Amino acid sequence: MRQHPLRECVVKKFVESWSRARPSTRADAVEKLTALYDKFKEAGLADRHFESELCRGPAAAYSQRVGEMLLADYLWRDEFKLCSNAVGPDFFAEKGAVSMWVELHTPEPAGVPGEYFEFIPGRVFNVPHKELSLRWTSAFSEKKRKFDKYVDGGVVSAADKCVIAINASLLNRRGCPEFTGVSTLPIPVEIMFGIGANQVVIDRVTGDVVAQDFECRPYILKSSGVPVPSASFLAEENKGISAVLGVVLSEQSMLAGEYVSAMIYNPFADFPLELKTLKATEHWVCRRVGQDYVIEIA
Secondary structure, X not given: OOOOOOHHHHHHXXXXXXXXXXXXXXXXXXXXXXXXXXXXXXXXXXXXXXXXXXXXXXXXXXXXXXXXXXXXXXXXXXXXEEEOOOOOXXXXXXXXXXXXXXXXXXXXXXXXXXXXXXXXXXXXXOOOHHHHHHHHHHHHHHHHHHHHHHHHOOOOOOOOOEEEEEEOOOOOOOOOOOOEOOOOOEHHHHHHHOEEEEEEEEOOOOOOEEEEEEEEOOEEEOOOOOEEEOOHHHOHHHOOOXXXXXXXXXXXXXXXXXXXXXXXXXXXXXXXXXXXXXXXXXXXXXXXXXXXXXXXXX
16 A cells, blocks of 8 residues: 555554564564554545544544554454545445444543552452443443434434444453443443343342342432433434444454454334344343343343
């Protein structure tokens, strides 16, 4: 491809990212990241700020911009064709007769206690479930507002299928490529359907567990006391979103050849995404049974 003036800077950032790895691992990672960058650039998926933010932006910008490349890699591995416009969602993805808009957000760990990310062997730590969940709810809300603007501006048709991808790479502790919530289910499942902690009912006489279910958690209280909705797919105003893809877009995952992911389908979407249109580690659906909702892996 034609040499981009900032390409050398981009490659240097890849080298810095893997500076502590073994020489053979570093060489492999830099080679694959550079090849992916070249493909991403050649496909016209990089906007005019891509290189400058990757090279010179705030600390989180590197992971956020690399996340865009890795999402493209995720979709390409699933045989989707991608394109991108100057104005609009990150990608328009097509495979056969299926098409969808995909908008990515890589939330920064604002409000998450810093000690959660400190790796000290043998130290016991608490998982800040509420703070992590609030980062996911914020990411969904922000991208939902963006999709609304794209529809209002005519960039996205109201009849198009829309997917919000939330990348957990900046919310995870080192070496923990997953996003399990307080319920032991994936966090994106919790915030889409209002699921809270796992709870049990114990017989006071025998001490036996006689029932087990999950707390209903339609809201999460911020430290200020403000309630934040956490059952987004049960809300009428979100029926324009077809699905949410929770994913860990890390460079390590790229080398391993698999991204930890979960697709959560909106049961009330105006234009639903067909089950398993997009490959993922898990697929979560919701169905109505009488007056109750049943959330399960498909």
